[in-house]
Amino acid sequence: MTSPRFTELPDIAGRMLGGAVVDANDEFFAEKENLLNPEPAVYHPHTFGHKGQIYDGWETRRRREPGHDWAVIRLGAPGVIRGVDVDTAFFKGNYPEHCSVEAASVPGYPSPEELRGEGVAWVEIVGRSALQGDTANLFPVNSEQRFTHVRLNIFPDGGVARLRVHGDVVADPRWFTGVPLDLAAMENGGAVTDCSNGFFGTPANLLLPGNARVMGEGWETARRRGDGNEWVGVRLAEEGVISQVEIDTTHFKGNAPGWFRLTGGTDPDRLEDWVELIGRTRLQPDTRHRFPVVADTPVKHVRVDAYPDGGFGRLRVYGELTAAGRERAGLAFFDRLPAGHAAAVLASATGVSAEAAEVVASKRPLADAAGLHAVLDSAGVDSAAAEAVSTLILGA
Numbered sequence: 001m002t003s004p005r006f007t008e009l010p011d012i013a014g015r016m017l018g019g020a021v022v023d024a025n026d027e028f029f030a031e032k033e034n035l036l037n038p039e040p041a042v043y044h045p046h047t048f049g050h051k052g053q054i055y056d057g058w059e060t061r062r063r064r065e066p067g068h069d070w071a072v073i074r075l076g077a078p079g080v081i082r083g084v085d086v087d088t089a090f091f092k093g094n095y096p097e098h099c100s101v102e103a104a105s106v107p108g109y110p111s112p113e114e115l116r117g118e119g120v121a122w123v124e125i126v127g128r129s130a131l132q133g134d135t136a137n138l139f140p141v142n143s144e145q146r147f148t149h150v151r152l153n154i155f156p157d158g159g160v161a162r163l164r165v166h167g168d169v170v171a172d173p174r175w176f177t178g179v180p181l182d183l184a185a186m187e188n189g190g191a192v193t194d195c196s197n198g199f200f201g202t203p204a205n206l207l208l209p210g211n212a213r214v215m216g217e218g219w220e221t222a223r224r225r226g227d228g229n230e231w232v233g234v235r236l237a238e239e240g241v242i243s244q245v246e247i248d249t250t251h252f253k254g255n256a257p258g259w260f261r262l263t264g265g266t267d268p269d270r271l272e273d274w275v276e277l278i279g280r281t282r283l284q285p286d287t288r289h290r291f292p293v294v295a296d297t298p299v300k301h302v303r304v305d306a307y308p309d310g311g312f313g314r315l316r317v318y319g320e321l322t323a324a325g326r327e328r329a330g331l332a333f334f335d336r337l338p339a340g341h342a343a344a345v346l347a348s349a350t351g352v353s354a355e356a357a358e359v360v361a362s363k364r365p366l367a368d369a370a371g372l373h374a375v376l377d378s379a380g381v382d383s384a385a386a387e388a389v390s391t392l393i394l395g396a
Contacts, residue, residue: 006083006140006166010186013150013165014038016208016217017076017187021058022149023112024071029059030159032071035152041161043090057091059159068155069096072115077169077187078105078148080336084126085164086137086152095133096154101126103147105341115149121340122151146170146336170336171237173329173395176321181240184302184317185209189237189329193268193301196230197221201311203232212313215251220311229307230257236317239266239300239325242277242293246316247304249287256285257306264299275299280307298322326395327369334393335365350388356381360389369394 013019015036024032034041034057041056048054060069081103088095102122106115114120125147126139131154152163171189184190186207195203200220205212212218221230242264249256259282265274275297283289302317321329334342339361346357359379366372372393376386390396 007085007138007164009082009166009168010191010204011164012075012077012079012081012167012169013073013163014076016210018209019076019165020074022072022074023115024058024069026060026069026157027058028061030055030057032058034058035071035160035163036073037162041087041089055090055159055161057089057159057161059091059094060154060157063157068153069157070151070153071163072112072149072151073163073165074149075147075165077171078146079167079169080144080146081125081141081150081165081167083138083140083166084150085162085166086131086139086160087162087164088131088133088135088137088159089161090134091159091161092133094159096131096156096158096160098128098155099126099131099137099160100124100128100153100155101139101141102151102153103143103145104149104151105145105147105338106149107341107344121338123147123338125150128155141167144336145338146333170333171329172333173321173326174392176326176329177395180318181320182316183236183238183240183242183319183321184234184315185237190317191235193233193235195219195232197309206232206312206315207234208314211248212251215255215311215313218252218311218313220252220255221306221309224309229305230309231303231305232315233268233301233303234315234317235268235301236299238321238329239298240319240321241296241298242302242317242319244316244318245278245291245293246314246318247283247289247291247312248314248316249283249285249289249312251286251313252311253285255310256312257283257308257310259283259307261305261307262293262302263305264297264302266298266300268301274303277302283312293319298325300325321395323396330393330395331366331368331372337361345392346389349392351385352381352389
């Protein structure tokens with residue numbers, strides 16, 4: 001069976017992106033943290049601990065009373081969820097019969113106890129569905145809301161090896177102010193759009209936080225035997241002006257590219273309008289390289305050409321959003337918040353009344369700055385509060 005296309009999107013619950021299993025009602029046989037291990041599950045038969053066969057996953061005890069088991073995951077990067085993979089690898093006689101998945105948008109840094117509270121609005125994104133054992137069970141999700149947490153429910157009990165939550169990162173651009181901004185970072189909304197070859201390593205690894213620990217945590221191509229070169233395309237968090245680029249070939253000792261080139265533009269379908277940001281430049285193996293960019297051309301997409309082939313661990317593209325880019329990022333963030341969260345953001349940070357905040361939240365999506373100001377006027381928001389809302393959402 002062909003996998004749904006959502007599996008090609010980043011795992012926004014991934015441990016390498018900062019995801020964590022923060023709570024579970026039971027983990028008697030196997031720890032909840034295993035759900036997010038980046039490696040595929042493994043199994044060693046006849047390997048017993050004090051509680052039985054050791055499994056690489058999350059496994060609860062046999063339930064003897066009504067109810068079901070659950071685990072709560074904090075997404076590594078909040079975003080729009082496009083699909084979920086509930087992988088029961090090696091769980092053959094002890095997998096759950098059914099599962100469901102809920103999601104929530106919770107501001108700040110809630111504790112496990114707060115996430116259990118009645119004030120959290122959990123939304124079902126995958127209805128109760130049958131599971132198969134020893135299988136990657138794939139469930140598409142149809143929602144445009146931005147979520148911060150998911151809750152995996154299993155019925156009635158059993159084990160799940162891995163949980164992958166694939167989607168599009170929607171960053172909160174309020175955190176972009178006053179700090180060096182990596183426009184390509186996955187946690188900021190950057191994404192790989194295409195590449196020429198990813199035989200040994202997926203190109204999405206280039207945009208992960210932190211440094212690659214081993215060569216396998218980067219992007220690496222097959223050996224090129226003909227003419228030409230390999231390349232990777234990246235959509236930035238939004239339109240910006242780049243000031244510095246980092247190409248990190250750490251761990252790539254006999255297989256780093258000999259040279260690279262960086263180009264960029266605003267429209268991926270009009271490459272003739274793109275500009276060269278860094279000309280063909282030599283790279284060293286096992287080295288963290290930094291290069292200044294002197295062009296002040298706004299770009300939303302970049303392409304790294306690697307000559308002739310090879311791989312590297314991380315790509316950083318530092319710069320600043322343009323005013324138009326910041327406006328679009330702010331509107332995208334605000335439009336995708338669940339209604340209650342959007343109203344709470346306005347009421348808590350801008351002085352807008354709770355009633356007016358609910359009106360503004362109900363008028364989304366907002367097409368542009370003019371649309372936001374029109375909604376604020378219709379909600380009776382005074383000029384001082386309207387300016388605060390504009391600064392909060394649009395950055396100006």
